[in-house]
Amino acid sequence: MFPMLKEILAQSVKKPVTNLFPAARLPKTITGFLGQVGEGKAALIPPVETPSAMRGKLLYDRNLCNGCGLCMKVCPAHAIEQVVYPVPPAKDAEDKPRAQKRVRIYVGNCIFCGQCIDICPKGAISQSPDFLLATEDRFAESQIIE
Ligand code: SF4
Ligand code: SF4
Known part of the structure; x- marks a missing residue:
């Protein structure tokens, strides 16, 4: 006692x-x-400092991505899906409509394992230190990376 x-x-x-x-x-x-x-009457307290190797929200550069789909295959959480975008034909009449493959990542499913980063041959995915990801809507704009 x-x-x-x-x-x-x-x-x-x-x-x-x-x-x-x-x-x-x-x-x-x-x-x-x-x-x-x-209005400047209250202030946000800065988030805690994160370590340099922090595994936070993913960053995706679709310009580097070649649509190979490897990230999708290794993702254990099924957080990545392939998206096919139509590419308009060039002015040349013989140019046929094409499709461009890219990916969409669902933050709500991601477990931050980093496997997609390791497998990506183009370095199109990386991890940011952003960990303030709570939301009520798993399909909100902030929860979908594309
Ligand atoms: S970090 Fe892991 S869980 Fe998240 S998208 Fe990449 S492979 Fe999937
Ligand atoms: S592994 Fe990299 S290049 Fe391949 S689809 Fe995923 S992000 Fe794009």
């Missing part, structure tokens, strides 16, 4: 060790809080 009491007293005078994120005193509504931030 006594050791526990000692610990309770010690903890009651210590500062919290948790990160005060995203604000020191969060108002009742996030919308209200963000409105205050916009």
Whole structure:
């Protein structure tokens, strides 16, 4: 009993060790809080510093991608699908309509394993340190990388 009491007293005078994120005193509504931030009446506390090898949200450069589909095949979470975009024919009448293969990555499915990065022959996928990915809509714009 006594050791526990000692610990309770010690903890009651210590500062919290948790990160005060995203604000020191969060108002009742996030919308209200963000409105205050916009008016300069409240400030966002910067996120914690992330390590250099942090595996965060993927980055995808579709200009480097050749549509080979290897990333899709190795992804254990089935977070990548192939997308085929039509390419309009050139002015030359003999040029037929073509299709361009690229990929779409669903952030909500990704487990940040990095296998797609390792397999990509074109270096089209990389990982950012962005880890603030929570959302209520898994198909929101921020959750789909293409
Ligand atoms: S990091 Fe892993 S889970 Fe995420 S898309 Fe790439 S292979 Fe799939
Ligand atoms: S492995 Fe790389 S080049 Fe191939 S489809 Fe995926 S992102 Fe594109």
